Amino acid sequence: MPVQILMPALSPTMEEGTLAKWLVKEGDVVTSGDVIAEIETDKATMEVEAVDEGKVGRIVVAEGTEGVKVNALIAVLLADGEDNSAIDAAMTTPAAPPELAPPVEPAPVASEPKADAVLSTTTGPVTSEAPEDLEVPEGTEFTSITMREALRDAMAEEMRSDDTVFVMGEEVAQYQGAYKVTQGLLDEFGGRRVIDTPITEHGFAGVGVGAAFGGLRPIVEFMTFNFAMQAMDHIINSAAKTLYMSGGQMGCPIVFRGPNGAASRVGAQHSQDYSAWFSHIPGLKVVAPYSAADAKGLLKAAIRDPNPVIFLENEILYGQSFEVPVLEDWVVPIGKAKVVRAGSDVTIVSFSHGMFYALAAADILAEEGISAEVIDLRTLRPMDTATIISSVQKTNRLVTVEEGWSECGVGAEIAARMMSDAFDHLDAPVLRVSGKSVPMPYAANLEKLALPTANDVVQAAKAVCYTG
Amino acid sequence: MATEKKTTATKAASRGAKKASDTAQELSFTAEQERLAYKEMLLIRRFEEKAGQMYGMGLIGGFCHLYIGQEAVVVGMQMAIDEGDQVITSYRDHGHMIACGMDPKGVMAELTGRRSGLSKGKGGSMHMFSREKKFFGGHGIVAAQVPLGTGLAFSNMYRDTDRVCLTYFGEGATNQGQVYESFNMASLWKLPVIYIIENNRYAMGTAVTRASAKAEELFNRGSVYGIPGEQVDGMDIRAVKRAGDKAVAHCRAGKGPMILEMMTYRYRGHSMSDPAKYRSKEEVQKMRQEHDPIEQVRQRILDAGSETEDSLKDMDKEIRAVVAEAAEFAQSDPEPDASELWTDILVEA
Numbered sequence: 001m002p003v004q005i006l007m008p009a010l011s012p013t014m015e016e017g018t019l020a021k022w023l024v025k026e027g028d029v030v031t032s033g034d035v036i037a038e039i040e041t042d043k044a045t046m047e048v049e050a051v052d053e054g055k056v057g058r059i060v061v062a063e064g065t066e067g068v069k070v071n072a073l074i075a076v077l078l079a080d081g082e083d084n085s086a087i088d089a090a091m092t093t094p095a096a097p098p099e100l101a102p103p104v105e106p107a108p109v110a111s112e113p114k115a116d117a118v119l120s121t122t123t124g125p126v127t128s129e130a131p132e133d134l135e136v137p138e139g140t141e142f143t144s145i146t147m148r149e150a151l152r153d154a155m156a157e158e159m160r161s162d163d164t165v166f167v168m169g170e171e172v173a174q175y176q177g178a179y180k181v182t183q184g185l186l187d188e189f190g191g192r193r194v195i196d197t198p199i200t201e202h203g204f205a206g207v208g209v210g211a212a213f214g215g216l217r218p219i220v221e222f223m224t225f226n227f228a229m230q231a232m233d234h235i236i237n238s239a240a241k242t243l244y245m246s247g248g249q250m251g252c253p254i255v256f257r258g259p260n261g262a263a264s265r266v267g268a269q270h271s272q273d274y275s276a277w278f279s280h281i282p283g284l285k286v287v288a289p290y291s292a293a294d295a296k297g298l299l300k301a302a303i304r305d306p307n308p309v310i311f312l313e314n315e316i317l318y319g320q321s322f323e324v325p326v327l328e329d330w331v332v333p334i335g336k337a338k339v340v341r342a343g344s345d346v347t348i349v350s351f352s353h354g355m356f357y358a359l360a361a362a363d364i365l366a367e368e369g370i371s372a373e374v375i376d377l378r379t380l381r382p383m384d385t386a387t388i389i390s391s392v393q394k395t396n397r398l399v400t401v402e403e404g405w406s407e408c409g410v411g412a413e414i415a416a417r418m419m420s421d422a423f424d425h426l427d428a429p430v431l432r433v434s435g436k437s438v439p440m441p442y443a444a445n446l447e448k449l450a451l452p453t454a455n456d457v458v459q460a461a462k463a464v465c466y467t468g
Numbered sequence: 469m470a471t472e473k474k475t476t477a478t479k480a481a482s483r484g485a486k487k488a489s490d491t492a493q494e495l496s497f498t499a500e501q502e503r504l505a506y507k508e509m510l511l512i513r514r515f516e517e518k519a520g521q522m523y524g525m526g527l528i529g530g531f532c533h534l535y536i537g538q539e540a541v542v543v544g545m546q547m548a549i550d551e552g553d554q555v556i557t558s559y560r561d562h563g564h565m566i567a568c569g570m571d572p573k574g575v576m577a578e579l580t581g582r583r584s585g586l587s588k589g590k591g592g593s594m595h596m597f598s599r600e601k602k603f604f605g606g607h608g609i610v611a612a613q614v615p616l617g618t619g620l621a622f623s624n625m626y627r628d629t630d631r632v633c634l635t636y637f638g639e640g641a642t643n644q645g646q647v648y649e650s651f652n653m654a655s656l657w658k659l660p661v662i663y664i665i666e667n668n669r670y671a672m673g674t675a676v677t678r679a680s681a682k683a684e685e686l687f688n689r690g691s692v693y694g695i696p697g698e699q700v701d702g703m704d705i706r707a708v709k710r711a712g713d714k715a716v717a718h719c720r721a722g723k724g725p726m727i728l729e730m731m732t733y734r735y736r737g738h739s740m741s742d743p744a745k746y747r748s749k750e751e752v753q754k755m756r757q758e759h760d761p762i763e764q765v766r767q768r769i770l771d772a773g774s775e776t777e778d779s780l781k782d783m784d785k786e787i788r789a790v791v792a793e794a795a796e797f798a799q800s801d802p803e804p805d806a807s808e809l810w811t812d813i814l815v816e817a
Contacts, residue, residue: 166626192626198656203615203649210619213604214554216626237609238616245595246605247588248812282813306815 002090003052003077007061009070010039010046012264013316017041018066019074028056030077037063037074042148042319043180054079057087126371128362131342135297135332142323150292150324151181151257151313154299155219157329159189162217165303166193168208169221169258178223179259179318205231205256209238209308212254217303222258225274225312231256239308240283255302257311260288261353261403262451264316268439271447273404275351278310279380279413285334286381288312290355292322294378297332305334312380314353337384339391343373346461347391349414350401351377354452357433358401361457370465380410388414389422396427397464401457406434428464433457495706499774501547505705506765507783508546509539512563513762514784514791515572519562519579522795523740528579532593535563537735540761541666542567544708545634548716552629556604556617557636559594560666560734564636568603570596572790576798584797589804590812611637611644614663618650621661621725632660632719639729640671642686643679648693651725655693658724662715663690665727666702668734673746687729695725702730703759733759 007017018040024030030050037048054077061074068074076090145153159165166189172182173196186194197204201222208220222228228235235256242250261273278286285307289295295313302309324330340355341362350358355376362372373391377383392398398418400411411432418430433456441447497505516534523532535542538560546555546567557564565575570586578585578596586596594608604620607613617635624631641647642665654661665686669676677683687697696718700711708730715726733755737744744752769775775783 198649198652200649200652202646203618203653206612206615206646207619207622207650207653210556210604210616210621211623211626212619213616214620214623216623233609233612234615238607238612242595242597242605243815244812245587245591246597246812247586247590248815249587249599250597250605251815253815285814 002057002079002082002086003054004073004090005036005050005075005077007068007070007072007074008039008048010041011043012266013319014041014070015319016067016069019061019063019068020045022059022063024056026056026059030054030056042146050077052077052079054082057082057084058091060091124369126343126366126369128341128343128366128371131339135338136325136327141326143326144321145292145324146319146321147292147295147313148179148181148183148318150296150322151299152183152185154296155182155303156185156188158300158303159185159193162303164215165217165219166195167219167221168195168197168204170197170199170223172196172221177221179315181313181318182221201227201230202234205234206238208254208256209234209252212239212252212308213242213250217253217255219255219257219303222256224263224270224315225258225260226270226272228256228258228274235278235284235308235310236281240281243307244283251306252308253306255299255305255309255311257299257302258313259315259318260312261314262316262435262440262447265442265444265447267442271440273402273435275312275380275402275404276409276413278312279383279410281381283308284381285309285379286312287334287379288352289378290317290350290352290376292320293324293330294332294338294376296324297330298334298378300329300331301334304331309334312352316353332378335379335382335384337375337377337379337387339373339387340376341372341374343371343395345371345395346397346399346465347373347375347388347395348399348401348457348461349375349377349388351380351410352403354401354403357452357454357457360454361401361461364454364458365461370461370467372461377410383413383417385417385421388418389425392418392422393425396425397461398426398430399433399457399460399464400430401433401452403435403451405437406432407437409434428466431460431464433460495704495710497706497709497768499769499772501709502765502769502772502774505540505543505547506762506769506780507787508543508567509705509762509765510784511572511787511790512539512543512566514787515566515576515794516562518791518795519576520736520740522576522580522798527799528593529581530592531559532579532740533560533738534734534736534740535560537755537761538666538668538702538732539563540705540708541664541702541730541732542636544705545662545664545712547705547709548712549632549634552602552631553716554602554604554617554620554624554631554633555636556613556620556633557606558610558613558638558641559606559608560638561594561596561606565596565598565603565606568598568601570598570601570603572794573797576794577801580798580801581803582798582801583804583808584801588808588812590808611641611647613637614641614644614647614650617663618654618659618661621654621659622657624660625657630660630720632662632716634662634664636664636666638671639665639667639669639676639683639686640674640679642689647689651690651693651695654725655690655695658722660719660722661725662712662719663695663725663727665729666732667729668732670734670738670746672738673742673744675746685729687727690725690727695727697727697729699729699731702732703761704764705761
């Protein structure tokens with residue numbers, strides 16, 4: 001049986017890539033360890049080595065092909081004694097992606113309360129349009145760029161206009177960023193302003209804060225926020241509290257940014273959402289955008305802000321493309337939530353990658369006749385409670401969605417605020433959809449179970465609408 | 469203890485390239501320098517004595533760490549730097565603030581938690597700052613000021629100024645990991661930072677030899693990073709000034725960081741609530757009698773005849789008046805307005 005060569009996954013979050021170059025041609029004999037192709041992921045160009053020995057029978061995907069899905073058949077290798085006739089058999093046998101056990105049903109969310117107050121508008125699908133975007137001037141052109149590019153552009157634009165802005169972090173310069181967010185910055189701004197640090201988060205976070213006290217505007221990149229735990233003392237005790245402790249003298253204009261939250265299959269120490277942790281701290285602003293447009297505008301605002309800003313990105317979103325307005329200076333104010341989908345029956349509030357579930361759930365709910373209004377918080381501290389309340393005044397029902405743990409989480413905070421500020425407008429208890437309260441497991445099925453799903457959101461929305 | 473200290477200090481001095489650099493001539497101060505040193509150190513001493521007294525009266529709350537005994541370190545280093553150079557230190561910071569020229573009234577009013585305190589009463593003993601005087605705190609977490617001072621030095625390099633940052637920390641802090649993270653970056657990037665270890669022999673209640681490996685040469689803690697270090701008799705302000713001059717020149721020449729280990733001694737406990745049972749009364753007494761930094765200067769001034777007992781008494785009187793005024797002010801100044809609870813959390817953009 002000929003050997004199928006499949007498109008490899010070269011990073012935890014890679015879903016597809018470009019087959020940049022074949023280094024072998026049909027008929028070549030390869031042995032294991034030979035480099036056979038070059039594949040471009042969204043982060044880097046990687047070499048692919050042969051694992052088995054044999055003769056290249058057929059190259060299935062031509063070089064230069066973009067968007068080749070992980071596990072797609074890209075070539076067929078013939079073993080000793082096999083001839084071309086075996087190729088066709090190999091081509092027709094479907095490539096076997098390592099899909100494991102049958103998908104496990106998502107754990108049901110709390111479906112209480114079930115009551116008699118059934119929603120009246122539950123017949124047939126509803127339609128929804130994005131509300132008018134008042135932040136973008138009429139007639140603005142949009143261009144599709146990835147989250148990664150949007151973040152890079154935001155930094156580059158601010159660095160061009162303000163010499164005190166610089167980036168420091170692990171592998172931000174020569175390596176062009178562990179997740180390629182700082183790609184190209186070293187070339188444009190040089191080593192004075194794009195600085196590789198040793199792997200010492202506690203130390204370089206403190207150095208960044210000291211530089212901010214010294215009048216600079218550092219952008220400190222954490223390779224992921226998991227490593228910022230080492231730097232927690234400087235973020236909280238040095239950056240967040242000093243203004244207060246100095247009676248207003250010592251501002252700390254600094255941005256701590258990097259990927260936060262669950263990545264993919266990286267286990268408990270590299271998959272945690274710190275949104276609630278930082279949101280707890282007076283003296284910090286906390287931003288967690290979902291779209292590239294918001295990320296670009298908010299990062300520019302964060303860099304200009306005279307306060308320490310925690311800028312929580314999401315690794316899974318880095319490679320995703322969004323429409324971003326083509327404007328000379330696109331800045332999104334910190335502290336403003338955005339209604340990204342108008343609806344009338346239930347409000348769904350989320351942020352960062354949680355928006356993915358919220359929006360997917362809204363689509364499903366629409367099919368079932370429930371009109372969901374979806375709010376992207378964008379900033380977690382200060383939280384734009386007014387936007388949530390005005391939506392709840394309309395829908396009278398609220399579901400919160402976050403990937404982090406529910407205990408003392410962002411959803412808990414929102415629920416508490418609704419209890420005190422919008423109690424009379426609620427027709428049902430606020431329900432929270434969140435990550436399960438467990439360290440992130442490695443196994444694919446368990447990891448899936450630990451994270452919220454669109455279906456969880458749908459169930460919660462139905463429960464608060466008493467249609468579950 | 470005293471003899472042992474003297475030996476190590478001498479040994480350290482001879483370690484440098486220039487042997488026997490602490491000859492009488494090189495160490496000598498002009499009459500004006502002696503006068504300044506005396507006055508500044510005495511102001512700190514009298515201020516701290518008053519603070520101790522006020523703490524006892526319940527006028528100062530919380531933690532209060534006095535600098536008595538260590539005055540020569542900060543005053544000597546201030547004599548070695550210029551305007552625009554930065555200073556950052558730990559929570560034992562009253563002396564540093566006064567040496568930086570911050571108003572004793574503002575410091576004392578902060579200690580009593582009043583509205584005219586340097587942090588409007590919101591910082592307390594451990595948290596005061598002055599952008600104007602380039603004093604960057606006042607930090608309560610052991611060794612946290614070390615990366616921060618390194619960052620201030622980074623800002624000097626980034627701006628291409630020739631300013632240096634004096635980063636003070638106790639010998640106890642030298643065991644913190646972030647100190648070495650800082651050493652690494654400061655040496656790697658050749659940052660203009662002088663790390664000043666104020667070795668007062670006790671980290672809270674633990675003797676340096678019980679907590680630090682190779683306790684006799686903490687100045688050497690940066691050697692693997694290529695940071696030169698020197699041990700200095702921190703009770704002799706002339707030795708401090710001389711070492712400071714050398715370190716400042718080193719930094720200004722773009723040669724990167726330097727470590728100065730100041731062999732000093734605190735007469736009081738770690739904080740006001742520490743009875744200091746971990747050392748003998750005799751040890752403290754011996755240090756006060758034989759090595760007091762202020763007494764040394766006083767004796768030299770009298771020997772040289774540049775001042776008389778009477779003129780020094782007058783000086784003391786003036787200083788006592790300044791401190792009394794600060795104490796008076798710190799008691800009569802009102803507490804902060806309740807509305808201050810909610811200010812200074814964020815800078816309004």
